[in-house]
Amino acid sequence: MKEYKILQIKESVFEDNNKQADLLREQLKEDKIFLLNLMSSPGAGKTTTLTRTIELLKDKLRIGVMEADIDSDVDAKTISETGVKVIQLHTGGMCHLDADMTKQGLEGLEAEGTDLVILENVGNLVCPAEFDTGSVKNAMILSVPEGDDKPLKYPLMFSICDVLLVNKIDVMPYFNFNLQACIDRVTKLNPNIKVIPVCAKTGEGIEEFADWLYNETKTWQSV
Amino acid sequence: MKEYKILQIKESVFEDNNKQADLLREQLKEDKIFLLNLMSSPGAGKTTTLTRTIELLKDKLRIGVMEADIDSDVDAKTISETGVKVIQLHTGGMCHLDADMTKQGLEGLEAEGTDLVILENVGNLVCPAEFDTGSVKNAMILSVPEGDDKPLKYPLMFSICDVLLVNKIDVMPYFNFNLQACIDRVTKLNPNIKVIPVCAKTGEGIEEFADWLYNETKTWQSV
Numbered sequence: 300m301k302e303y304k305i306l307q308i309k310e311s312v313f314e315d316n317n318k319q320a321d322l323l324r325e326q327l328k329e330d331k332i333f334l335l336n337l338m339s340s341p342g343a344g345k346t347t348t349l350t351r352t353i354e355l356l357k358d359k360l361r362i363g364v365m366e367a368d369i370d371s372d373v374d375a376k377t378i379s380e381t382g383v384k385v386i387q388l389h390t391g392g393m394c395h396l397d398a399d400m401t402k403q404g405l406e407g408l409e410a411e412g413t414d415l416v417i418l419e420n421v422g423n424l425v426c427p428a429e430f431d432t433g434s435v436k437n438a439m440i441l442s443v444p445e446g447d448d449k450p451l452k453y454p455l456m457f458s459i460c461d462v463l464l465v466n467k468i469d470v471m472p473y474f475n476f477n478l479q480a481c482i483d484r485v486t487k488l489n490p491n492i493k494v495i496p497v498c499a500k501t502g503e504g505i506e507e508f509a510d511w512l513y514n515e516t517k518t519w520q521s522v
Numbered sequence: 523m524k525e526y527k528i529l530q531i532k533e534s535v536f537e538d539n540n541k542q543a544d545l546l547r548e549q550l551k552e553d554k555i556f557l558l559n560l561m562s563s564p565g566a567g568k569t570t571t572l573t574r575t576i577e578l579l580k581d582k583l584r585i586g587v588m589e590a591d592i593d594s595d596v597d598a599k600t601i602s603e604t605g606v607k608v609i610q611l612h613t614g615g616m617c618h619l620d621a622d623m624t625k626q627g628l629e630g631l632e633a634e635g636t637d638l639v640i641l642e643n644v645g646n647l648v649c650p651a652e653f654d655t656g657s658v659k660n661a662m663i664l665s666v667p668e669g670d671d672k673p674l675k676y677p678l679m680f681s682i683c684d685v686l687l688v689n690k691i692d693v694m695p696y697f698n699f700n701l702q703a704c705i706d707r708v709t710k711l712n713p714n715i716k717v718i719p720v721c722a723k724t725g726e727g728i729e730e731f732a733d734w735l736y737n738e739t740k741t742w743q744s745v
Contacts, residue, residue, distance in 0.1 A: 340564045341647050341676065342668025369648065371674035392678065394617060394648035422675070423648055424564050425592065425617035444667035444690065445565025451594035452645070453564065455615065467667065473693050 302379040305372055305387045306407040311399035316430055320398035323405075323433030333516040334401075334416050336434035338456065340449075341422030343442040344466040346374045347499040348508075349417060353381045355509040360414040360516060365404040367396055367421050374419065384408060395426035398433040415516045424449070428456040435519055438462040438508075443474050447481035450488055457485050462493045464508060469498045525602040528595055528610045529630040534622035539653055543621035546656030556638050556739040557624075559657035561679065563672075564645030566665040567689040569597045570722035571731075572640060576604045578732040583637040583739060588627040590619050590644050597642065607631060618649035621656040638739045647672070651679040658742055661685040661731075666697050670704035673711055680708050685716045687731060692721045 313319045327334050339345050346366075353362055363384040366374040375387035386408040390396065396404070401418060410416050418434065420427045439460045441449055444467060450457045457463065463485055465478065482494050493511065497504030536542045550557055562568050569589075576585055586607040589597040598610035609631040613619065619627070624641060633639050641657060643650045662683045664672055667690060673680045680686065686708055688701065705717050716734065720727030 340645070340668075341672055342563060342665075368675050370677050371671070373671050373674055392648075392652070394646070421648065422563070423617070423646055425615075425644065425646055426649065429615070442565075442667060444665060444693070445563075448594070448596050449564055451596055452591050454593050470667070470693060470696050473696065 303375045303385045303387060304407060305375070305389060306404065307389050307391060308400045308403050310393065311397050313399050316397045320431035320433040323398050323402050324435065327433070327435065330411060331520045332410055332413055332416055333519045334418065334434045335512065336418050336420055336432045336437045337440070338420045338427045338437065339422060339440035340424050340445055343422070343440040343445065344499045345419050345422070345440055346377050348440060348464060348466060348497065348505065349378060349419060350381055351499050351502050351505040352509050352512065353383055355506060356415070356513060357381065357383055359513060361412060363408050363410050363413040363416040365408055365416065365418045367404070367419060369421065384413065390421060394421055394423050395430050396420055396432050397430040401432040414520065415512065424453040424456045428459055436461045436515060438464065440464045440466050441481070443467040443471055443476045447477050447484070450481065450484035454488050457492070458488045460489070460492060462495065462508070462511060465494065465496045466499055468496045468503065469501060526598045526608045526610060527630060528598070528612060529627065530612045530614060531623045531626050533616065534620050536622050539620045543654035543656040546621050546625055547658065550656070550658065553634060554743045555633055555636055556742045557657045558638070558640045558735065559643055559655045559660045560640055560663070561643045561650045561660065562645060562663035563647050563668055566645070566663040566668065567722045568642050568645070568663055569600050571663060571687060571689060571720065571728065572601060572642060573604055574722050574725050574728040575732050575735065576606055578729060579638070579736060580604065580606055582736060584635060586631050586633050586636040586639040588631055588639065588641045590642060592644065607636065613644060617644055617646050618653050619643055619655055620653040624655040637743065638735065647676040647679045651682055659684045659738060661687065663687045663689050664704070666690040666694055666699045670700045670707070673704065673707035677711050680715070681711045683712070683715060685718065685731070685734065688717065688719045689722055691719045691726065692724060
């Protein structure tokens with residue numbers, strides 16, 4: 300038996316996404332729900348990173364997860380095994396989520412009563428960067444096999460994120476990836492970004508990310 | 523001194539992209555130019571694969587390359603070192619190329635007189651699949667670190683390609699990637715697709731791709 304819903308998201312009718320995003324953030328503030336928007340290329344390790352992070356936080360926070368994909372429910376299935384609330388969102392071919400689509404997801408998830416909701420956005424470094432989902436913070440994952448030149452090619456994505464996880468550091472010896480060059484390129488675009496090297500497969504570095512997420516959630520709920 | 527131009531592409535004004543794509547293919551037929559549209563996620567290895575392929579074909583075919591990116595010219599610089607004609611296209615934030623944008627690129631490249639032009643599309647598994655560029659054939663690269671579940675999540679991309687290169691097979695032992703499961707998923711979507719496992723870093727498998735490309739080019743020019 301499936302432990303999660305699959306929701307077909309409808310295209311938004313609102314012209315001003317930024318306004319809808321601000322309204323959603325106000326509502327989340329009132330409901331004391333911290334929403335994180337997690338973005339990356341396809342296959343950078345969003346779901347594995349989430350699984351590890353949930354393991355560290357699920358006894359401290361009530362967590363919900365929204366898995367957005369063009370098709371399939373493999374990620375919702377994986378997340379459902381952690382025991383947290385999860386919903387699979389199907390975007391109907393759409394390459395990103397905007398604030399209204401995120402709101403549809405939160406309603407489908409029945410997010411009330413959670414402390415932290417994580418939106419796993421569509422795997423894409425271009426379009427999701429252009430649409431404010433209404434999240435409180437944005438995080439992204441760049442994986443070592445993708446290369447250290449990605450901040451040069453997709454600057455907007457790196458500019459709008461609060462945290463960058465550099466994932467798959469265990470395979471660094473097999474790839475030509477210069478971590479310092481990557482960090483220099485990212486901080487030039489975004490001086491305030493927090494960079495955390497991680498290996499979601501082994502769990503290395505995930506504690507630092509989980510601590511950041513816990514503190515941000517508590518701050519959001521208290522102020 | 524730079525050996526290549528950087529062209530800022532303009533947004534298309536045509537409503538019917540499919541019609542523009544057909545018109546462009548007719549023109550390419552007349553000019554005896556074979557256009558390949560190469561797509562993948564960011565960092566799957568498009569440029570390295572191209573460099574290897576060009577090494578094998580540059581004495582047999584007159585080749586041109588169009589490198590499309592949101593920003594930077596790192597790929598055009600890499601390709602220019604092979605000695606073939608190359609242009610860097612900047613999409614101004616746009617997540618894909620359509621037929622009119624491809625035509626602008628061909629004009630900027632001054633493609634007349636070439637046998638084979640390769641368009642390296644924006645790194646993205648969603649949007650480029652939705653727009654016919656006017657290419658004669660479509661190829662895509664899926665890299666091992668991205669995972670064998672990608673055909674489930676991005677089915678349209680795998681459905682519209684004539685060739686799939688499974689790249690970075692040298693790191694297969696470090697990733698949980700089932701090649702046969704991947705091939706089964708892809709051929710279920712697209713029974714006629716040709717799948718070639720390659721390692722662009724070492725050159726393994728590239729000869730088979732280069733042979734396919736050479737034969738397709740010659741067939742296109744002769745019929």
